[in-house]
Amino acid sequence: MLAMNYRGPGRVRASHKPMPEILHPQDAIVRVTRSCICGSDLHLYHGNVPDTRVGTTFGHEFTGVVEEIGSEVRNLKVGDQVLVPFNIACGRCVFCQQGLYGNCHESNPEATAVGGIFGYSHTAGGYDGGQAEYVRVPYADVGPTVIPAGMDLDDAVLLTDVVPTGYQAAEMGGIQVGDTVVVFGAGPVGIMAAKSAWLFGAGRVIVIDQLDYRLEFVQRYAQCEVYNFDSIEDPVLFIKKITDHLGADVCIDAVGAEAAGSAMQTITGRKMLLQAGSATALQWAINSVKKGGVVSIVGVYGPTGNMIPIGNVLNKGITIRANQTSVKRLLPRLIEHVQNGVLNPKELITHRIPLQDVSDAYRIFSDKLDGCIKPLLIT
């Protein structure tokens, strides 16, 4: 079968790999119908995530058709059209039972801090991902969800990560009616976070990014205020000035480890890998949130450490909330939102690229070429 194949930092290709097999009685084999490249795949692509091995297939956002099921699978049958959450969750462990499906303790032997994730290095379990024609899906009774009749597959594929992650970012912000919310990052997750902030009753939503085309998109898509930090000397000071010098009630970091905007963070975090990525967005979020406010983190960082003003977290009494998204917990509500037209995620897809051209797809997305917001791989 054809699959994306990682060859080293900045290098991927489509090549033929053996078909996946049922390795566990609760596995299913899914024929992929849609898969996306996620912003967090770029951390792998750039070689920033430890234990990313040559030969791995990335991809944690995909839909497909169930081709084969293991002997203990009860909730799925061959032929079902499913969307597959990016987390691999057993549904039984102490964390899954609390709804923390993104923190499953039975899916990732290599690290205890993170649950299993499709196609996200051996640090997240060593599973091959969905940027392929077929994929093995463990714990098939837990994660995969049958796509409701009539739902567009382009909407469904974005319900596997982007939509729930943006929504959970807003949810973790504990947004109260009338709150001012600042979202750092106008990538797909940041766009969905801005859109979701309104659903929780925000009174004002502001998005900060560096790319005008993305800011224009989010301004139209989520009806929010947008500012390009390249045209602002000091983003923190700017946010203070536009929020009565108090700061925002809630700040959302939807950027993560590859943030631009600070030479110091970029050199130490992205170029020299002396810290677990560049934490510029998080630094800005902590410094521009109101005293007693909430910082919500969904941007992905590496496992070591980052330079952030933790003293200000204490002095300002900030609550920090963060987690990998618990997709399964949020799906029922989000499917409802998509079906009712409250959310229209497929508008985010700007590029449809055949799987065999995956190296070009990564380059376009990584370098933000051709107005790219969300690339979809067609198998």
Added chain:
Amino acid sequence: MNEHDNNGQSLKDKLSAKMSHINGWGVDADPKNDPTYPMRRRTGSLGNAPNWERPPQQPGYRHILHSNERPDVTRVFGTSAPAAGLSGMIRRCAFKYSEGRFAHWLLLLAADRVNMVEGFANDVRHGKGCHYLTDKGIKAQWKYDRKTVVTKAAVGAAVVGLLAGICLRRHIHIRPEKRHFLGLLDKHSKLQRFIHDYKKMMQP
């Protein structure tokens, strides 16, 4: 009272008898003061011990590296690229350290870079070394961002040219006996033949 409050209340009832020896235990307990809700839905029946009914074990687990912060391999695991070669040895060494140690992650990053070289060598062995530029998505970059491709090519050519110039100059001007001393001279090397031919050509 919602499900969340109910759970908090029932747990409080359960524990109050057990903790009766502590004066004031739980008097200020407030189930609503839970910043983790609804991310974490506590239920009174759950403790912290790993006492859930574990699924069956996926076969082949003996060769899987696992964090030393857990007692064993998880019941399922990925098999995308088993640790092998020199990079695999470094990875095995990394897993001797816990996730809280820098050594663990730095060794894994080092293994990744070694693995990259192993992968490229493997590509060359299988005649795929020429895929290097296409793997980098050069086609798309040429289409949408020609300026960067040209700049990178020019900088690359300048650096290679400069290095080649320096090397050549160094080798031509160092006395043969000194070159031999420095280990730069091999009687059968192509470089020596090239220098010899070059000198011959330059003679009047």
